[in-house]
Amino acid sequence: MYLSVALVLALASFSIDTPSQPDEAIRRDLILQFHREYAATKSPIDRLMIASKLARIGDLTYRRWLRKEAEKAVRNGREQQRSRFRIHFGPWKSYDPNEIAPTGSSTGRSPYEETIDVTAERKPSENETDVWRMFAFAASATPQEKRLLLRGLESANGLVSGSAALGLARLGEVKSIRDIKAAAQRHEEARPIFIEALVYLHDDFGTQTALELSGGDDSLIKSLQVIAESNHFDPFYLPNNH
Amino acid sequence: MRLRTWCPVVIVFLFNVLAAEGAVFGRLHIVAASTDPGHGGSLTDDKSCRLEPSPQVMYLKVGHVHEISVESSVDAPQWYITNKNVATIEGTGRTVHIVGIARGQAEVVVSVLREGRVERATLSIRGVSSRYTVVGWLDGSEIRPQTVAPSASRALKDDLNGPLCSWLVVVRWLAWGSPTDIVTDADRLYAKAFLLSSASNPEPPPEIDDGYSSQVKQYKLYNDYQVDADDSVIHQSALMGETPSPCRIPKSASGDRHPNNDSVFWNENQTMLMHLNEARIGREAQRILRVIDPRGPSAGWIWSLVAVDKKGTAKARSAGFPSFRVYRDGVVCGEWKQEDLARFLKAGESSEVKLGEARRLKPEDLEEACTYQLR
Numbered sequence: 001m002y003l004s005v006a007l008v009l010a011l012a013s014f015s016i017d018t019p020s021q022p023d024e025a026i027r028r029d030l031i032l033q034f035h036r037e038y039a040a041t042k043s044p045i046d047r048l049m050i051a052s053k054l055a056r057i058g059d060l061t062y063r064r065w066l067r068k069e070a071e072k073a074v075r076n077g078r079e080q081q082r083s084r085f086r087i088h089f090g091p092w093k094s095y096d097p098n099e100i101a102p103t104g105s106s107t108g109r110s111p112y113e114e115t116i117d118v119t120a121e122r123k124p125s126e127n128e129t130d131v132w133r134m135f136a137f138a139a140s141a142t143p144q145e146k147r148l149l150l151r152g153l154e155s156a157n158g159l160v161s162g163s164a165a166l167g168l169a170r171l172g173e174v175k176s177i178r179d180i181k182a183a184a185q186r187h188e189e190a191r192p193i194f195i196e197a198l199v200y201l202h203d204d205f206g207t208q209t210a211l212e213l214s215g216g217d218d219s220l221i222k223s224l225q226v227i228a229e230s231n232h233f234d235p236f237y238l239p240n241n242h
Numbered sequence: 243m244r245l246r247t248w249c250p251v252v253i254v255f256l257f258n259v260l261a262a263e264g265a266v267f268g269r270l271h272i273v274a275a276s277t278d279p280g281h282g283g284s285l286t287d288d289k290s291c292r293l294e295p296s297p298q299v300m301y302l303k304v305g306h307v308h309e310i311s312v313e314s315s316v317d318a319p320q321w322y323i324t325n326k327n328v329a330t331i332e333g334t335g336r337t338v339h340i341v342g343i344a345r346g347q348a349e350v351v352v353s354v355l356r357e358g359r360v361e362r363a364t365l366s367i368r369g370v371s372s373r374y375t376v377v378g379w380l381d382g383s384e385i386r387p388q389t390v391a392p393s394a395s396r397a398l399k400d401d402l403n404g405p406l407c408s409w410l411v412v413v414r415w416l417a418w419g420s421p422t423d424i425v426t427d428a429d430r431l432y433a434k435a436f437l438l439s440s441a442s443n444p445e446p447p448p449e450i451d452d453g454y455s456s457q458v459k460q461y462k463l464y465n466d467y468q469v470d471a472d473d474s475v476i477h478q479s480a481l482m483g484e485t486p487s488p489c490r491i492p493k494s495a496s497g498d499r500h501p502n503n504d505s506v507f508w509n510e511n512q513t514m515l516m517h518l519n520e521a522r523i524g525r526e527a528q529r530i531l532r533v534i535d536p537r538g539p540s541a542g543w544i545w546s547l548v549a550v551d552k553k554g555t556a557k558a559r560s561a562g563f564p565s566f567r568v569y570r571d572g573v574v575c576g577e578w579k580q581e582d583l584a585r586f587l588k589a590g591e592s593s594e595v596k597l598g599e600a601r602r603l604k605p606e607d608l609e610e611a612c613t614y615q616l617r
Contacts, residue, residue: 131413135413139418190409192404192406219396222396226395227395227425238419239421239536
């Protein structure tokens with residue numbers, strides 16, 4: 001008797017956890033459709049987005065590629081922070097201390113050598129691609145990949161950092177609230193994204209931090225809460241997964 | 243032998259050349275000078291008064307007046323016109339005025355008595371319609387998202403009007419396909435109104451020239467049309483403007499051309515020759531529209547129709563949205579203000595004008611193209 005009740009309960013729980021037949025059919029159709037769209041497009045942005053959508057519905061064909069792209073964005077974000085470097089030229093000829101020194105020589109150094117500081121700026125298009133890379137990764141990252149998101153949060157690119165924050169919010173990473181706040185303070189121009197991420201975390205401390213970052217704008221936070229709830233607390237929510 | 247065969251031919255040829263030059267029969271020519279303020283206006287390639295040397299042909303627009311004269315020092319020249327339905331002659335003497343009445347062909351003949359002999363000169367008249375241009379433009383001052391949807395969410399308003407507008411529209415709506423920030427119907431309406439208002443055009447000038455058509459960001463639609471005497475078309479272009487992207491993104495998108503755009507056709511009872519200009523927002527904008535309102539109507543069509551009757555008078559009709567301005571020979575002569583935005587957004591595909599419906603239109607179904615007085 002007990003055994004049969006347990007069996008019924010086990011079967012019931014199985015039927016709850018397993019997607020129903022029509023859902024599975026829809027998922028398979030979607031996977032096919034996304035693969036077709038992926039093959040049809042040449043746009044790297046579209047490919048990133050499709051790969052991410054595939055990962056969200058359990059097709060991991062492009063998972064590794066997505067991760068590598070996100071790593072590239074993180075690397076570029078770090079390089080941007082270290083983009084100031086020094087170049088040393090010369091000496092161009094032997095130094096005669098009696099010779100009249102050309103202008104611009106540094107103290108204690110041959111006038112025929114020079115050190116200049118260079119600030120390298122990445123091309124805007126590359127910066128934009130980094131945003132797409134991190135966005136696509138964040139939309140489908142798994143809890144095991146949160147370290148890469150945390151590294152993304154440190155990016156010098158505000159939108160890359162904001163995308164990573166939304167990815168962490170999607171995973172419900174309440175432990176990252178302080179990191180998100182710090183990133184928001186670093187990126188004034190992208191602050192609304194971090195505020196949004198904190199609200200999507202659906203956590204009292206996160207909401208409190210969002211309120212603080214918004215300068216106590218209660219109506220904005222309430223508005224974001226309504227949106228987050230309607231999106232099932234997924235900042236990358238897609239109705240019908242497409 | 244060969245010379246004897248060719249000689250008469252050469253003589254006839256030389257005679258004809260000399261006759262054409264007026265050397266044999268005297269120099270009686272009709273000289274045309276425009277007295278019409280609209281003539282040579284701002285639209286180039288104006289054929290309203292083009293005199294071709296041989297044979298002499300004058301393009302005369304309906305309603306326009308041209309001065310013509312006979313140059314010989316002769317007394318009491320007699321003028322007459324072969325088809326009084328096309329044009330009339332006003333005045334007498336060596337200089338008269340010719341007034342365009344309708345489309346069609348006629349000949350103006352002047353005869354003079356010189357040295358006891360009657361000499362005649364002929365001027366062919368081609369009565370053509372005026373050149374009508376209907377410019378469709380989106381009047382941004384008439385679209386205020388806050389007024390249309392005051393109850394839209396604070397977050398949506400902040401995002402669209404703040405520095406992260408492009409992040410929301412391009413990254414999340416367009417590329418990812420997620421209706422972020424959109425929860426209620428008011429949000430949907432606000433977002434659509436915002437996108438439309440950011441794609442508005444400047445008010446078209448009171449006068450335009452041919453260069454205007456290449457300024458694709460100045461208008462949404464550009465319908466240019468002029469009909470010749472024999473129902474052929476002198477000017478015909480149906481262009482779409484480029485839609486500036488919202489959120490100050492340095493990019494524009496061209497519209498989606500309707501398959502019937504630039505069609506020229508007669509209405510069913512063959513009284514009006516029509517020209518259709520029809521388009522709607524481009525593919526990317528349509529994609530955004532589907533994301534923010536997946537169950538809502540698809541993108542609506544905007545259009546203008548210019549109809550010229552056999553007389554050469556023009557009537558027109560347009561979609562109620564956006565605003566339209568009508569030009570006659572490059573000078574504004576009428577306009578229609580855009581109707582309610584919400585009505586246009588609800589109409590969707592039903593705002594399309596189909597050729598079958600357009601063919602069934604009668605003159606009374608259309609409005610006068612020009613409602614202003616010509617300046």
